[in-house]
Amino acid sequence: MTAITKVIGQRVALGALTLWIVSLLIFAGIQFLPGDAATEILGQSATPETVAAFRRSLGLDLPLYQRYFEWLWGILHGNFGAALSSGRDISELIRPRLFNTLFLAAGAAAISVPIALCGGIVAALYRNTIIDRAINVITLTWISFPEFFVAYILILILAVHAGVLPSLSDVSPGISFIGRLSALALPALTLALVVMAHMMRMTRTSIVTLLGNQYIETARLKGLPEWRILVRHALPNALAPIANVVVLNLAYLITGVVVVEVVFVYPGLGQLIVDSVQKRDIPVVQACSLIFASTYVLLNLTADVVSIVVNPRLMHPK
CATH class of the missing domain: 1.10.3720.10 (MetI-like)
Known part of the structure; x- marks a missing residue:
């Protein structure tokens, strides 16, 4: 392996590590925003049962680390999920x-x-x-x-x-x-x-x-x-x-x-x-x-x- 190839390989590895850390920050930052996404989408008049069922359908009742790895796994396979507001595929x-x-x-x-x-x-x-x-x-x-x-x-x-x-x-x-x-x-x-x-x-x-x-x-x-x-x-x-x-x-x-x-x-x-x-x-x-x-x-x-x-x-x- 030449010196130039080694240096470029190190830059690529550092870029991949940086991107992984950024994905953690993006996921954590959005998850810790105040308020509840289910309540915002369904409205203040929604019953607690409806909100709980909607949270389960979105996977919001799962532990934080499990949601992150499921999201990251989907991203690595080109699956961004579906938009909450329209139900459309996010990739489209x-x-x-x-x-x-x-x-x-x-x-x-x-x-x-x-x-x-x-x-x-x-x-x-x-x-x-x-x-x-x-x-x-x-x-x-x-x-x-x-x-x-x-x-x-x-x-x-x-x-x-x-x-x-x-x-x-x-x-x-x-x-x-x-x-x-x-x-x-x-x-x-x-x-x-x-x-x-x-x-x-x-x-x-x-x-x-x-x-x-x-x-x-x-x-x-x-x-x-x-x-x-x-x-x-x-x-x-x-x-x-x-x-x-x-x-x-x-x-x-x-x-x-x-x-x-x-x-x-x-x-x-x-x-x-x-x-x-x-x-x-x-x-x-x-x-x-x-x-x-x-x-x-x-x-x-x-x-x-x-x-x-x-x-x-x-x-x-x-």
Whole structure:
């Protein structure tokens, strides 16, 4: 077994352990919420016999550890159970919502990643100039704003005053691809503006740090132009931290869509979990939370693996 394979195996094992601990926290946190799910669903007028029978049908009368292992066993076999509010299979309920959330995250990534990389390279190329300072001011401004504030500003400008984009993201099952893109534009732009600043600043910082190395000075002494030094010598060596921060921000795009989806009434996984909390639909809340946690852990694991792969010192250990 090579050193790189061993390191990746350790990261995968650590990710699996983290996900198991997260599943424990999700299950325990939801189970210890105040109130009773059976009473909430049946109403205050339900008799104690009806509530007890309903609790038995849901398995709420079983010990906590037994409920956890039955839930975990079902998850491992792809069975999330049935929703309490509608009786539908949770997998069928989540599937279209998960697709919508992934589509939204992909749209935001398609906007933010290229602009962030280009902006970071331009800021590094024209460092300590008015262009660099302007980019820093813009990025610091967007980092300071929460998602809902950015969303309402964009709605005010692009939907209310300009009228070029819809303020609500109505994505019906039979919508066309162009209609989906139109409904996706404002929430995707909101997420892109929020995460783009962090990626842009990280790109600039990584490249500027490398520009002070000796091999960069040697390239300058050879008479190479600054842009060629940056693209051919500095950027490849800055890929590890840049790739890491890009993947971590992609993880945020997947898991941080809850507020944005609620603001734009976008039918994604974030909107589903908020609706399920209001209805006290515990199985759906557990399933959505575990999916968000799994996605975040998986993308963090991907960031670690990408950092290892693009690092020559780990790829070719002495």
